[in-house]
Amino acid sequence: MENIGSFIDMIFVTAKAWILALLGQFLPVWIVVLASIVISGVAILCLGPVIMMYLTLLERKVIGRIQNRYGPNRVGIWGLLQPIADGIKMFTKEDIVPANADKLIHLLAPIMTVVPALMIFVVVPFGRQMTAADLNIGFLYFIAVSSITILPIFMASWSSRNKYSLLGGMRTAAQLISYEVPMTLAAVPAIMMSQSLSTNTIVLTQAGSFGLNWFIFTPWGIVGFIVFFLCATAECNRPPFDLPEAESELVAGFHTEYSGMKFALFYMAEYMNAFTLCGIAATLFLGGWQGPFLPSWVWFFGKTLALICIMIWFRGTFPRFRVDHLMAFAWKFLLPLTLVNILLTALWQFTSASAAWLFSIMILAAMLYMLVKLNRVFVPEKRNYVLAD
Amino acid sequence: MIFGAGVFKGMMVTLKNFLTSYYRDRDNGGIFTVQYPEEREKLAENYRNLPFLVYDGAPDQIRCVACGICERECPPKCIHIEMATDAAGKPARKPAVFDIDYSLCMNCGICEEVCPFDSIYMDHTFEITSQAGPRSLIRGKEALARSNDYFRKIRPAMAAAVDQKRKTAEDKKKAAATPPPPQEIK
Numbered sequence: 001m002e003n004i005g006s007f008i009d010m011i012f013v014t015a016k017a018w019i020l021a022l023l024g025q026f027l028p029v030w031i032v033v034l035a036s037i038v039i040s041g042v043a044i045l046c047l048g049p050v051i052m053m054y055l056t057l058l059e060r061k062v063i064g065r066i067q068n069r070y071g072p073n074r075v076g077i078w079g080l081l082q083p084i085a086d087g088i089k090m091f092t093k094e095d096i097v098p099a100n101a102d103k104l105i106h107l108l109a110p111i112m113t114v115v116p117a118l119m120i121f122v123v124v125p126f127g128r129q130m131t132a133a134d135l136n137i138g139f140l141y142f143i144a145v146s147s148i149t150i151l152p153i154f155m156a157s158w159s160s161r162n163k164y165s166l167l168g169g170m171r172t173a174a175q176l177i178s179y180e181v182p183m184t185l186a187a188v189p190a191i192m193m194s195q196s197l198s199t200n201t202i203v204l205t206q207a208g209s210f211g212l213n214w215f216i217f218t219p220w221g222i223v224g225f226i227v228f229f230l231c232a233t234a235e236c237n238r239p240p241f242d243l244p245e246a247e248s249e250l251v252a253g254f255h256t257e258y259s260g261m262k263f264a265l266f267y268m269a270e271y272m273n274a275f276t277l278c279g280i281a282a283t284l285f286l287g288g289w290q291g292p293f294l295p296s297w298v299w300f301f302g303k304t305l306a307l308i309c310i311m312i313w314f315r316g317t318f319p320r321f322r323v324d325h326l327m328a329f330a331w332k333f334l335l336p337l338t339l340v341n342i343l344l345t346a347l348w349q350f351t352s353a354s355a356a357w358l359f360s361i362m363i364l365a366a367m368l369y370m371l372v373k374l375n376r377v378f379v380p381e382k383r384n385y386v387l388a389d
Numbered sequence: 390m391i392f393g394a395g396v397f398k399g400m401m402v403t404l405k406n407f408l409t410s411y412y413r414d415r416d417n418g419g420i421f422t423v424q425y426p427e428e429r430e431k432l433a434e435n436y437r438n439l440p441f442l443v444y445d446g447a448p449d450q451i452r453c454v455a456c457g458i459c460e461r462e463c464p465p466k467c468i469h470i471e472m473a474t475d476a477a478g479k480p481a482r483k484p485a486v487f488d489i490d491y492s493l494c495m496n497c498g499i500c501e502e503v504c505p506f507d508s509i510y511m512d513h514t515f516e517i518t519s520q521a522g523p524r525s526l527i528r529g530k531e532a533l534a535r536s537n538d539y540f541r542k543i544r545p546a547m548a549a550a551v552d553q554k555r556k557t558a559e560d561k562k563k564a565a566a567t568p569p570p571p572q573e574i575k
Contacts, residue, residue, distance in 0.1 A: 065410045
């Protein structure tokens with residue numbers, strides 16, 4: 001029983017090691033090293049698009065159920081072949097480039113959006129020993145690479161020569177830069193407690209007994225998680241933070257002038273970003289692949305999918321933010337909250353357990369009360385113009 | 390009131406919708422979709438679509454007498470009637486040609502209302518699409534003929550009323566034809 005459990009847990013790692021051992025029989029060492037990289041790379045390159053395809057289906061199904069409809073159910077059983085049909089449709093569409101567009105940048109932008117989205121997969125710990133590259137600066141790498149996504153989006157909006165595109169691009173730049181600040185700061189407590197930037201080490205510190213010592217079970221963890229998750233939702237342009245592609249205001253925002261496979265690439269990047277951001281959120285606060293009984297990769301994918309379902313739930317529920325509300329939420333609410341949260345984490349570390357709970361909850365309550373009071377909308381008193389009548 | 394309570398309230402509403410869509414029926418918060426080709430909504434009895442001609446008995450015995458009232462009243466002029474002639478060249482009380490252009494018909498039902506011979510009624514069929522172009526939607530007399538049983542099936546209340554009316558009219562006619570029994574003179 002124990003053996004079967006650990007075998008299923010390590011099945012992918014064992015498979016890779018077996019292939020490499022087989023190659024090592026009759027090939028020089030440097031080719032084996034190269035093969036190791038290629039195997040991980042190919043696994044990620046296949047995983048990314050497949051995840052994207054089935055996330056679109058999941059999203060359409062769940063949103064449909066929320067709106068009391070079935071969602072796609074015609075192609076294949078339960079509509080399981082729908083993503084493939086969509087893919088064929090996208091490939092056969094005409095590729096339209098605006099006459100006055102900057103042709104080279106217009107072509108480069110969708111390609112460049114997909115690259116960072118795929119690069120983030122490298123540091124996501126999918127399971128025990130299943131990080132493609134266990135960088136010791138894993139989280140820093142994630143922040144750096146995910147911030148590149150602004151650039152191709154802005155390239156797309158600028159090169160399209162379309163006012164809607166440009167407005168969408170401007171909004172994207174403003175929104176993504178704003179939300180990156182609280183997102184990074186929200187993750188700082190997790191890094192402080194695990195004393196490492198490596199995503200694998202962050203997961204390992206959350207082991208405890210039964211693998212249930214997750215950071216979310218502490219006051220700073222839950223605050224950090226909520227802030228990080230909200231920022232992650234904003235980072236991948238998902239509702240209610242979908243101002244860059246607000247269809248009712250901007251046609252489609254930055255990808256207005258894109259069609260066919262280029263458009264599909266933007267979508268692919270968006271969904272892969274959603275997946276990796278949820279994966280990183282699960283890694284930082286929900287214990288990554290830690291968990292009792294089930295294989296580690298099942299835990300990881302379960303947690304990530306649960307977070308994605310919450311994102312879809314958000315989309316089915318909330319209307320879009322107004323631009324000034326969006327900015328105010330990031331700078332005036334989330335940012336101070338994360339700063340206090342970092343302080344709280346330090347207190348938690350250096351005080352005894354019960355006192356720590358008391359302190360944390362008091363400080364958090366006071367902070368929330370203060371932030372709500374400070375963020376209150378100022379409504380001027382109604383004035384009577386005596387001389388007007 | 391806790392700050393942000395409205396957010397959770399909204400999320401609970403959508404969660405409830407999501408969950409009830411799996412086990413409730415459509416009138417109690419379940420799924421609204423009718424999976425059209427496999428499932429169909431029951432049409433209301435007074436649903437009206439393209440017209441058809443009613444016959445009693447054999448399909449060539451349509452009730453229509455080619456009076457041409459519907460042809461004149463039809464707003465988009467989609468009905469075309471030519472009266473048949475008998476061997477002597479005298480007009481017979483039935484149509485030689487009765488064409489309705491379904492591509493032109495606007496489903497108003499005026500023909501049904503003006504017909505004094507209860508012969509033209511609106512049908513319940515709507516799946517008449519064809520790839521052969523609008524010409525293929527011109528229906529002749531034979532294609533338009535439907536039995537009275539069919540009429541009773543799709544619109545039972547209306548058909549019963551019409552049958553009743555025709556029966557009384559016939560009875561009256563019979564009564565008029567046979568001389569009344571001599572009354573006793575006191």
